[in-house]
Amino acid sequence: MKKLSVIGIGAGDPDYLTIQAVKALNRVDVFFLMDKGPAKQTLLDLRREICQRYIVDRTYRFVEAYSPERQRGDVDYAASVEDLNRAKQATFERLIDDELSDGQCGGFLVWGDPSLYDSTVRILQSILDEGRCAFEFEVIAGITSVQALAAQHKVPLNSIGGSLEITTGRRLAAGQVGDSPSVVVMLDAEDAYRQVSDPDTHIYWGAYVGTPDEILIAGRLGDVADDIELARKAARQANGWIMDTYLLRKP
Numbered sequence: 001m002k003k004l005s006v007i008g009i010g011a012g013d014p015d016y017l018t019i020q021a022v023k024a025l026n027r028v029d030v031f032f033l034m035d036k037g038p039a040k041q042t043l044l045d046l047r048r049e050i051c052q053r054y055i056v057d058r059t060y061r062f063v064e065a066y067s068p069e070r071q072r073g074d075v076d077y078a079a080s081v082e083d084l085n086r087a088k089q090a091t092f093e094r095l096i097d098d099e100l101s102d103g104q105c106g107g108f109l110v111w112g113d114p115s116l117y118d119s120t121v122r123i124l125q126s127i128l129d130e131g132r133c134a135f136e137f138e139v140i141a142g143i144t145s146v147q148a149l150a151a152q153h154k155v156p157l158n159s160i161g162g163s164l165e166i167t168t169g170r171r172l173a174a175g176q177v178g179d180s181p182s183v184v185v186m187l188d189a190e191d192a193y194r195q196v197s198d199p200d201t202h203i204y205w206g207a208y209v210g211t212p213d214e215i216l217i218a219g220r221l222g223d224v225a226d227d228i229e230l231a232r233k234a235a236r237q238a239n240g241w242i243m244d245t246y247l248l249r250k251p
């Protein structure tokens with residue numbers, strides 16, 4: 001039987017890897033690298049560094065695969081995500097069929113944790129449900145960018161006894177957030193924190209958290225929103241891409 005290991009590698013710092021993840025890395029024969037976009041090279045380099053650092057006395061190889069992109073612009077968002085996942089499913093099936101022999105283990109190195117805004121587990125489950133390839137798979141938890149952000153700012157995510165919502169910049173910009181006192185926003189392409197009407201909301205913002213390029217800004221939204229917007233623009237210009245997350249705490 002072929003085996004797959006979906007390994008959360010943490011959200012930036014190679015020291016974020018858990019001991020369970022290190023053990024899983026040392027069982028993998030073939031790593032599938034699926035990164036895309038302007039950050040591709042940096043993300044690939046980090047994955048190679050992690051393997052070099054933590055794998056001992058074992059031969060392994062990398063297979064880079066073209067990672068399909070979501071259709072953008074004036075398209076139905078849910079439909080475009082579904083199309084993307086179908087294309088990714090075809091890529092995964094090909095990798096499992098062509099690159100793994102019976103008894104070998106394939107590894108997916110997932111940024112942060114595989115449970116949060118990542119489709120790897122969903123896609124593998126769909127392949128199994130459709131009975132197109134046979135394999136066993138395991139999921140190894142990683143440190144998410146949300147945990148890394150909270151640790152770097154030295155704040156708890158929730159207020160005492162309060163709930164926490166984790167959502168996207170798209171939903172925040174559309175006013176589609178619930179009434180949790182604490183909201184974490186990811187995947188924000190548009191400075192969606194600008195849409196928050198109460199300037200007394202506290203924001204804990206972080207870009208490239210856990211990496212040497214890390215930037216942290218915290219404060220009353222009314223006081224720091226301009227600083228964050230400027231820092232985002234400058235960082236995007238300097239690096240060609242940005243990865244940022246923030247916690248909003250309602251007053």
Ligand SMILES: C[S@@+](CC[C@H](N)C(=O)[O-])C[C@H]1O[C@@H](n2cnc3c(N)ncnc32)[C@H](O)[C@@H]1O
Pocket residue numbers: 011012110111112113114115116117118143144145146185186187188206207208209210211243244245
């Ligand atoms: C596709 S999601 C993947 C999340 C990932 N699975 C996790 O556990 O953090 C990518 C988003 O995560 C956030 N993110 C990931 N790494 C980050 C980092 N090092 N610093 C700040 N935000 C990060 C950003 O909001 C980015 O747009």
